[in-house]
Amino acid sequence: MVYVMHSTRKIANPVMSVFTIENLRVTFDTTDGVVEAVKDISLNVAEGECLGIVGESGSGKSQTFLAALGLLAVNGSASGSVRLCGQEILNASRIDLNQLRGNDVGMIFQDPLTALTPHLRIGQQMAEVLKAHRGMSNRQSRQLCLAWLDRVRIPDAAARLKQYPHELSGGMRQRVMIAMAMLCEPKLLIADEPTTALDVTVQADILDLMSEMQHQHGTAIALVTHDMGVVARLCDRVQVMRSGECVERGSVEQIFAASQNAYTRSLLEAMPRLDSELNRSSFKAGAAKQVLDVQDIKIDFAVKSSGGLFARRTLLRAVDGVSFDLHEGETLGIVGESGCGKSTLARAVLQLLKTTSGNVAWLGTNLQQLDKQALKAARRDMQIVFQDPFASLDPRMTIADSIAEPLRTYRSELSRREIRQCVGDMMQRVGLEPQLINRYPHELSGGQNQRVGIARAMINRPRMIVCDEAVSALDVSVQAQIMDLLKDLQAEYGLSMLFISHDLSVVGEMSDRIMVIYMGRVVELGRSEVICQHPGHPYTQALISAVPIPDPRVERNRERIRLAGELPSAIDPDSAFRFLPSRLSAKVIGDPPQLQQVGEGHFVAEHDPVDSLLA
């Protein structure tokens, strides 16, 4: 290593730079030749500073940091200069790097489930860091591990040490990752999409935690993300990347208020905003005809619980008494966090799943009473677009075949030429170029595949479409395009839409009305702008305050509304009374909380006074 060089540079630098990358290039040797993933990137992170690296998928933002720490895949190679506290570390030996990694540099990754070793206990995984870098025995390190788990606000830390990763929730796992990365009090924390796989309320907690590390421990943070809202909340400086190059850099205020670069501006504009005034819906429910009427749906799943000589089954109520209606040309947004039952509900509406009780009526006919033939006929009017566009298309069928399949099912009178004509028109309508016609899903991008999914759903001109997290897996700019496409198609065909998402800002932009679901129950239902601006239920309020707004001035002056306590288990029958603890303690638990009308078309579930529920 080049020790002489760094000492002179250290003096030359007035602000202590913890981490400096200069002219980094990363290339991968693939069967298609050499691919340049990162082209000439330079950046630096100072002590106690948070630098945001923003870019869409494939921009090389993750590879930049993996390369810097020698974590590239075997076919990758890097050149340039990377210095940690002035010491050159790029392409250093494994032994030298192992002294830095986990010690001077901590890393946290996107998906905390796959990023933790599944067969090792939390305690074992944390202790091995201290053993490698501090030579501590398990007994010595235990106190330190417990202290850090406490510091990242993990309840009952001693019990967690004995648990395996799959026994923790996603948010808990990410807290463990942070605690593990912070064990040796690193100078630099690299966070690669740390909150992308998490619910918004959990994301907000994790971001708060990272900001605490930055300010209390003086840790420099490099935050790699695609989410401008996250950047607005956390970062001091921003660097925008696109196809391996840096297109703009500056302070977070400069970038958000006065970006000089067209790409940065397009990224900012593509972000849906909860506080946007443009979200006003012009839809008048009174004038339009009711198409879908869902009454008191309940869906139970049997879950096996182990223990004892004989296996027992308990019932998990995924959806518990949900009622709503949908009008012609209307979009109803269904929002809720993971596991709240929103996708189950959507599948039940389309009769893809058996309901335990309740009614689903489509144009006045009860769908549950239809036989197979009649249900098939009715399904022509009701289509669905799924979250993962790649996984929901048959990998062995060309996209044209996938799009044409509903035609073959419902309009067998069409000739082969007419089908090709229809598919061609539809592809053009959803913005797919005609030469893609014989491609397979793996040859297309995520956005293109989602267009295929939409074309497939739309080709028979259905009257209702269910979008189940249809834009959640896409990059922001693609997300914005798909949302526009859906709106256009809706206006053109007079479609009704159920738009399901965990992302309140996306739902807010798409919907006329919004229904908020918590643990299988509706907690609030109302017009979109009412829900976003004047939410009545404490859960909705907490959800909205957790959604980051891509504007640092607004975002940093907002007050977070935090609910007290942890998420209850879905099997626990008391979970319905999460927001009515007074009734639970009074033991009057006959009726679950009912929806009460508080304004025109605005319903809020019964709850205790908001102040008593907040943390």
Next chain:
Amino acid sequence: MLAYTIRRLAGSIPTILVLIVASFFLMRLAPGGPFTSERPLPPEVLANIEARYGLDQPLWKQLWDYLLNIILRFDFGPSLVFKDRDVSDIISQGLPITLTYGLLTFVVATVVGVSLGVYAAMHHNTWVDYLAVSLGIFAQSLPNFIMGPVLILIFTLWLGWLPGGGWNGGQWPYLIMPVIALSTSYIGSITRITRSAMLEVLNSNYVRTARAKGLSERSIIWRHTLKPTLLPVVSYLGPVFVYVVTGSVFVDIYFSTGGLGQYFVSAALTRDYSVLLGITILYGVLTVIVNLLTDLAYAWLDPKIRL
């Protein structure tokens, strides 16, 4: 886990019963019997012999008596072909022999196969890897009935280092060639399965995390990758275990070891009903136990699997 084991063992009793009944009737369905020979016996002699072994009784009575004998006395009856020998005799004589060379084969194949596979994956795309993969394919495609004679030719006839056959109480010179011959093809498959499983694990996110924590390569391999790598290997090892510990005809024939394998084949050919049934039940019980062990091993390797 104890409750699970008891539940599984209890659940396997009907399986074994069905196995006994089905093989009992299938055997009788096959033409011929233990006393059919080229020169027919006089009818009164045949009737006499059949009465002695109870073969003149109605089938259901024979089955019932057979089951009762097993349950009450653990007695599988006399052999119909080998005079004055009980099935229990044959099994208790042959089983220790097959168990010895079978278990040894299993251990050798697993240890060598897994080590080679792990080593190849750690040196992915280097000459070590290519060599291990080619050796694996070669070993896998080498039939053991060729390995047997070739080994005897080299080590007994040419070099004169090892005895060409026999058992001799299972002394190690008599064990080497049977174990090598029987394990070669398994080593090949296990190497290949281990290697590809290991490669997948090495590319996983949690190995990247382990590297980012600054752990040594040795601790990454031993602590973080070995268990998940073994998952697919274990599902292959279960059937292999049953197969090798119940012996192999070719080993018993080429190396004259006197194991169970040869009895099974000869009993099938001579319609020695009681020996055949006895060995079939042994196979069945072993399979049930090994399946249980495989599932327990799964639970040990992957804490997500709860029993």
